Amino acid sequence: MILVVGSALGASGEGLGWIEFSSEAYSKAEHSGQPFVVTFGADWCAPCKEMEERTYRDPAVLEAGKGMHFLHVDMGSEDSYVEVVRKSFKVFGAPTTLFFGTDRKERTRRIGFIGPQDYAQLLRETRAATPAAKKE
Numbered sequence: 001m002i003l004v005v006g007s008a009l010g011a012s013g014e015g016l017g018w019i020e021f022s023s024e025a026y027s028k029a030e031h032s033g034q035p036f037v038v039t040f041g042a043d044w045c046a047p048c049k050e051m052e053e054r055t056y057r058d059p060a061v062l063e064a065g066k067g068m069h070f071l072h073v074d075m076g077s078e079d080s081y082v083e084v085v086r087k088s089f090k091v092f093g094a095p096t097t098l099f100f101g102t103d104r105k106e107r108t109r110r111i112g113f114i115g116p117q118d119y120a121q122l123l124r125e126t127r128a129a130t131p132a133a134k135k136e
Contacts, residue, residue: 016056016065021073021085029069030104035126036069038098040086042076045094047113058116064123099126 019025021038029036041048055061073085075094089098099108099122107126114122 016070018070018072021071025071034067036100038071040073040075040091040094040096042094048095055116055119060120061116064120
């Protein structure tokens with residue numbers, strides 16, 4: 001499923017709007033001036049499936065994710081590009097979630113399942129920690 005970059009809601013309006021990771025999508029997110037998330041998951045990953053069902057559909061997560069970009073790397077693919085991306089981000093397993101600020105720097109990295117409350121908090125912290133979000 002490929003959705004418009006920057007959309008917090010999926011096509012059905014029930015979850016975060018993820019787009020398939022590509023160099024182009026990453027560049028758009030990186031230069032958008034908004035925080036963004038890159039997640040590494042796979043169909044065979046039970047914690048990934050649980051996050052899809054519970055975390056990414058939670059109202060607090062949807063609210064905290066408004067205006068952010070969400071990119072997904074499918075580690076279940078045997079594509080050599082996926083392997084290059086995984087290695088470039090130093091990701092060893094699924095699920096791995098990377099939170100980037102508006103300054104394009106990785107703010108937080110979490111490995112394993114993240115529940116809705118923690119995920120929403122990580123999104124809020126990522127937004128607050130970035131220079132564009134600081135109030136003078």
